[in-house]
Amino acid sequence: MTPETLIALFEARATAPRPESSQMLVRHLQCEESLAVSRAVAEASDRNVGNDSQLLTAPTECLPPLA
């Protein structure tokens, strides 16, 4: 590889469209409502984990009851 081909590689990357997964994340990070929802979910999760008396119940379809 020469310096010229490396420069061409970076120039191609600079103009290439971003991956869809990246664009989705960017849209999410730029959306105030989306950020507010994720903050609320994270806070609710923290509260649940921090409270020993209130355990999250495992979904029944994943863990079968003991016989």
Added chain:
Amino acid sequence: MSAAAGIGTLAPAFPQGLPSLDTVPTEYSHELRAELLYELCATLVREGLAGPATWEKCEGSSVAFVHRAIRENVGEGRWNLLERNVEYHLSVSDVAERDGEDVPLGKGRLAVTIECGSAGYLKIGPAISALEEEAVGLGAAFYWTLTYALYRVMRIYNHDDALEYEERMKEYAKEDEESREHYEFPEVDRALPECIRSTLTSEDRRTFLRHARRLLQQHRSGRFGSWIEHLHRIDRLSRIRLPVDTAFREDGGYDTIPLPSLVVAFKEHDAIVACFDEESQYMLEGTAEPALGIVFSPQEPEEVKTAVRMVRRFVALNIDLFEIVEELKKLG
């Protein structure tokens, strides 16, 4: 086998089982204004600061490429010297601080900043004594030439700051009639070597410094030639005229000037160190200007060259400075 009453078998065969986590992503990454990163990469190659050999070590990561390019340009030995003595953080970003918040710079611009997280420490007293023994006035010449050179390019904490702090303490005490007797003053003046105290106020500072440079020049090939050589390079680097990016500082809305990159004391635990210990407790409370900050566009070759020169000067000067610091440490 029949199960005993009250005892169940653990995880009996179950068609659904536990859900597999294999397909759940453990990290997310996204690219916002990524074209700036790629333009920066291309610019580094165009300027000869990095090339295919660096790229081959980066497993296709452009961020790693920039990081490695900076590190290779500083040089492993010089990088380690800085890491041993001071805590600098260099970043290249498409956002800049504006009143405590990160704001996109826009217009395809990037900012290179160097911030000091923890200051270096220079105990210069023993060196001043040794130089004064060599020739009267040589220690003071060394101290003042170094001080004025550093004043041009970086924030340092030295006798001047300590004297100002003591002055403020005395003013507080004067106003505080009820508990005036509880105030303790650091007595900075007494911590200064005689040759520094007697040259604190010189009527003609320009003439004094010219004389100091002449004296240092006379001893350049002497016993302390290595220290004087470092000092000469620091002085020369500090005089290089580079455009100052005042907009970066003024728009930033910083609470204070940069944090000191170096504390200069005369002895271990002297009054200057005591003053710094007191003042440094509050230094991180607000936002401080970076030690170096410049905005440039990767697509503008002149702006790129200026940014590179500024960072190079900063690194080169700090290398000489901390080489002196390490040499003087050997004096004990």
